[in-house]
Amino acid sequence: MFSIFKMAFRNIWRNKRRTLITATSIMFAVFFAVAMQSLQKGAWDNMVSSVINYYFGYAQVHKKGYWEEQSINKAFAVNDEITNTKKSPIEEYIPRIESFALASSGPRTKGTLVIGVDPELENSLTDLKEKLIKGTYFEASDKAVVIAEGLADYLKVDLRDTLILVSQGYRGVNAVGKYAVKGMVKFPSGELNNQMLYLPLAAAQQFYGAEELVTTLVLKTDQPKAIKQTVANLRHELDTNKYEIMDWEEMIPDLVQARELDEFGSTIVLWILYLIIGFGIFGTLLMMVKERSYEFGVLTAIGMPRWKQSLIVWLEIIFIGIIGAIAGMILATPLVLYFKNNPIQLPQEMAEAYEKFGVEPIIPMAFDPKIFLLQAFVILGMVTLMALYPMIKISLLNPIKAMRE
């Protein structure tokens, strides 16, 4: 066995130039693939985490059917059945009561999304306080609103002005209220900026005529990666005839689809890249077998089993593949780490488009060992597959013919 490794290893250096060219081409392929995938994953992770941290959270609990209808009539009480499920990795249930209302000030009226929130808990999830541009943040006992800047502009209201809210409350009651503007927030997303109106939870429940009720519990977790499992467990614990538990992928399927489409596109690019590299490796293999057929003839004649000869060639090509793959990974690591810590800043126009959707206008690279490992496996698999060619050649080799050249 030892002599097989020895022979393979020495054969690699028989044609140094060819070995180096082959390994270098693999190195660049791996480098490019790792960089591209890290960038893509980084961009999407950033996008997803922005969307999640902005509003949705990783998962939400509603009364069954709420997501479909978005109706205040699907409000529910947070009873023991629910609070009992609050254990690791669920850190907190953040309550909201959400519905639509007409807001008016003087002659101007506009449809708004009026959300009742627990000021501290909401802030721990979405950093609402950080977005204040004017006034102060409300407290749980306040009967005042925090208004989005675009909406305030439209209604021409400022701090301490009064807003009148009109809506249909819980089970059809009339909801009417008068609230002073205590703070003003600015959202990068135009959509949010033009329609968000926050009330403290108690005030909102009173407004909607839904004392002690909520429409949404946002699940705060310390293990976002395990969210699928957490949701699955929760579905087990809670009565799914009464409640629906949705993770972020179920709430924003468009984003998930867009990501899949994008990743599919880059997978094709990678396949093409690997195909090109594959041809290069195959060329090396062809030459290796061709120029050594006399030698394989001698080896077969003096009694070396064909599988051992094949093993030598496989070891050689796998070794070149491993050298190239490792070199590519080593080359990619500092780049990925650099752009993970110093994300690419998007240029102005693109940045605005990103901000519209509430996404930070940066593209960090993700440093994910899985991306690195995947390349190693692709190279290994590809090289092994290609090593079939010399194996077949060797298994069919006729020693007399091979030695007659």
Added chain:
Amino acid sequence: MKEIVIKASGVHKTYNETKVPVHALRGVDLEIEKGEFTAIVGPSGSGKSTLLNIIGGLDRPSEGKIEVGGKDISTLSDNQLIDFRRENIGFVFQAYNLIPVLTAKENVSFVMELQNRSKTEVDNRVKELLDAVGLGDRGDNRPAELSGGQQQRVAVARALAPKPTFILADEPTANLDSTSTANLLDIMARLNKEENITFVFSTHDRRVVDRARRVITLVDGKIQTDEHFKR
């Protein structure tokens, strides 16, 4: 008591690869005893290589039977033949016998290592043989660093190393000058005596023929003469 190591009976070989079939061997009957030092001679194209290849299990006869040590080798599969050759036959070809990436020592030990012999046995044997072929100090050289004659001596050492049933050498001196030829023949003749290993070699070189104790002459794929000499 004579011990037959190779027995060919009614061996025919016809190559059908070309449009006109080539009858390379037309009925060869032959017995070779243990310890013989036999030359197969004949003009170019007379069938020497074909006969050696068939005896050595590298090719199959179109007709007839080959027995090695009493065993019919025509029933063996290709892969069984590889194992058979490794365990029973030493080969010396006309040139480029050696594995270029292995040193002289490693080339000599190669077949023994394929046979999983113990390291001490291999090491002792390699040293003994390299000394015997006069290359005790060149063991760590690669083939490219050796002359053609030296390479052929290493090839003889490799063929002998596992103490095979017999050694086949197809024109081993064809690419050598006369000094190297004489030198190689001396070594082969000496080791044949010392180790009592059967040698069968082909040649059309008069000087080589003169060293053989048995000379079989092939003409047009048939044995024309078969002479024994006391040497």
